[in-house]
Amino acid sequence: MLRKHPASRTAKTIMQRIFPALLLVLLIATAPLMAVRAYAAAPTGSHIDAVLLIDVSNSMKTSDKNNIAGEAMKMFIDMLSAQGDKVGIVAYTDEVQREKALLQINSAADKQDLKDFIDGLDRGPYTDIAVGMEEAVKVLQNGSDPAHEPMIVMLADGNNDFNQATGRTQSQSDTELAAAVETAKKNGYPIYTIGLNADGKLNKQSLADLSGKTGGKAFSTDTADDLPEILSEIFASHLKLKIVPVQSITANGNYQDVTVNVPNASVLEANISIMSSQPVEAKLTDPSGKSVAIPSNDILLSQSKTYSLIKLLSPQQGDWKLQIKGVPKDKIDINLVFNYDLELKMDALPSKTYKKGDTIDIASRLYSNGTQVTLSNLYQNMKAVLLATDTDTGKTEEIPLDNTGDVFKGTFEVKDSHNYELKVRAEESSFYRESDTLTVNAKTGAAGAGATQAPAGTGTDPAEEKPASKSLYYIIGAVLLLLAAGVAFWLLRQKATRGFVGQLVIEVQDGNTGEKTYPQYKKLSAFRGKFNLHQLLQLAPELKESENLVFTPVKNDRILLRSSAEGIAVERSGRAADASSGLELKSGDRISVTLQTVDKTILMEYLV
Structure with missing residues (x-):
């Protein structure tokens, strides 16, 4: 169990943590007096947490006779970043056949x-x-990183085929599916579907409905030739990227030149997909004219029977020369998808009363890894517009923004006493970005959410300065109280998302034969806040009972095991232990968990 500390020590610890935060709050609250400009929230991560959901029923032998699903999943995995993304797999029939946690x-x-x-x-x-x-939804709920972009990619023919002996009905399935899709929607898990239609029996509408309800997209195919376009579209759509068709060539048995242009220094990765029904050979030359080995430290190569994928890591800006040699008369399609470290933010709106006829200055900038990008040529290569939505009428106006410097700027006129939502969209040939939405309330004469105090020197009417000065201390006090509450909430959240250290060595022993599986070393650093034993066991359906055993991190590099189910026997060093109220484990502790629903015992050792 968590050990209790003296009240004085707890208070001291809390004050040590909160005082610097309150000081920061004070600086933020008084920032208007120092003409400090505020910007939108910190950049979100660009990594993906994806669950690949695959129908492995016998009907897929005809609807996917060439195993397009397998090729699609492999290509998707190859397109993901070299490090940082998370992938889980759920293979199902009328039950979960096999599963791999994120x-x-x-x-x-x-x-x-x-x-x-x-x-x-x-x-x-x-x-x-x-x-x-x-x-699939549960896998994301149990293991998705809040800083990542979650998604589900489903490969199926969209048809159900129930075992009549179970009495399962279409109505029951539809109800449960609707509930799962609603959960995905609420949690922000878009569902992308790839319908497999080799036998012409694809239920296209059912798959389109799943995607449409969650903000995903639906695709269908009966040939692996469509995979680059489909997978690139899913990958690009999810990360606000665009597919760049490079070239289609007919092989002649010799090396043929293809130019791949890396447009700027903000490209994290360049994914070059080469689709061919026959083997191909490739050579690569960087923009300086130097020949680069494939593969090498910064050049990764993935190959399958239908595609080759070359991934350039942090590639040099400029024209790369790709040379492709294929079997004569073979058609080779080449596509390119970049991954960028770029985020678009709008400057906060001035804090003044808005009314019909007011004009608001708009400024939006690009950021890379939290730092503002000042490369004017990057801005000049992009087209930016302000999307102004009148929430009273539902109409959206596109207002072009100037891009001649290192900022997108323009003005917005409040045309009616309505509420408005403002965001900036900037795009070029290989990607687009959208800012967070700021609101304007012109009904009540008050600035909308996201507005801050006007910077000094903006020409405010002197008659307005005196009342503002009078109420300034009241405003600061209110802000301090609100943000102090926010700091307290943040501290609680930090505790709830505390990370783990070390690893668990796991073996599963069969109660009938006494045989043990090979030891599995499960690193815990990927988890935050808490995780359950079932996740470490790769969510094996027969061991589902283990989801009632939950681990949380505690101080001094220890972990706490808590059981929420009766009847599960837990032993530490051969002695029965009570895990219902929490069992604290230090490095070197060994425990065993005997399940009731199956004759299995889970053996674990915690190591730091």
């Missing part, structure tokens, strides 16, 4: 592990889409 990609070996898992999937006789969707 795995953080830290190396090429991690990607290969996922692709090997895909190759090992088996078929089953029946289909129930609701079962698979429910589990």
Whole structure:
């Protein structure tokens, strides 16, 4: 259990944490007097947490006779970043056949592990889409990083086929599927569907409905030739990128030149997909004219029977020369998707009363890794507009913004005493970005959410300065109280999202034969706040009971195991232990958990 500390020590610790935060709050509250400009929230992460959801029922033998689904999933994995993204896999029939919890990609070996898992999937006789969707949503709920972009990519023919012996009905399945989709929608999990239609029996509408309700997109195909476009579109749509068609060539048996232009220094990765039904060879030359080995430290190569993917990490700006050699008369399609470290933010609006006829200055800037980008050529290569939505009428006006310097700027006129939502969209040939939305309330004469005090020297009427000065201290006091509450909430949240250290060594022992699985070393650093044992066991359906055992981090590099179910026997060092109220584990502690629903015992050792 968590150890209690003396009240004085607790108070002292809290004050040590809160005082610097309150000082920061005071600086923020008085910033208008020092003409400090405020900007939008800190940049969000560009990493993806994806669950690949695949129908492995026998019907897929005809609707996906060429195993397009497997190729699609592998290509999606190869397109993800070399490090940082997380991928889980759920294979279903009318039950979850196999499952892999979200795995953080830290190396090429991690990607290969996922692709090997895909190759090992088996078929089953029946289909129930609701079962698979429910589990995919749970995987994201249990393991998604709040800073990442979550998504579900589903590959199926959209049809159910129930086992009549179970009495399962279409109505029951539809109800459960609707609930799972609603949960995905509430949690911000867009569902992208790829309908597989080799036998012409695709239920296109059902898959389109799943995507439409969650902000995803629906695709369909009966050939692997469509995969680059589909996967690139999903990947690009999710990260606000654009597909750049490079070239289609007919191979002649010799090396043929293709130019790949890296437009600026903000490109994190360039994904070059090469689709061909026959083997291809490739050479690469960087913009300085130097030949680069494929693969090498900054050039990754992934190959399958239908595609090759070359990934350039932090590539040099300029024209790269790609040379492709294929089998004569073979058609080769080449596409490019960049991944950028760029975020678009609007400057906060001035804090003054808005009314019909007012003009508001708009400024928006690009940021890379939290630092403002000042490369004027990057701005000049983009087209930016202010999207002003009148929330009373629902009409949206596009107002072009000037891009001649290192800022997108323009003005917005309040045409009616209505509420408005403002955001900036900037785009060029390979990506687009949208800012957060700021609101303007011109009904009551008050600035909308996101507004801050006007900077000094803005020409405010002197007659307005005296009342503002009188109420300034009241405003500061109110802000301090509100932000102090925010600081307290932040401290509680920090505790709730505390990270783990060390690893758990896990073995599963069969109660009938006494045999143990090979030890698995599960690093805990990927988890925040809490996780359950079922996640460490790769969400194996037969071991579902283990989800009642939850781990949380505590001080001194220890972890706390708590059981929420009766009947699960927990032992530490061979002695029965009570985990219902919390069992604290230090490095070197060994525990065993005996499940009731199956004759299995989970053996664990905690190491730091």
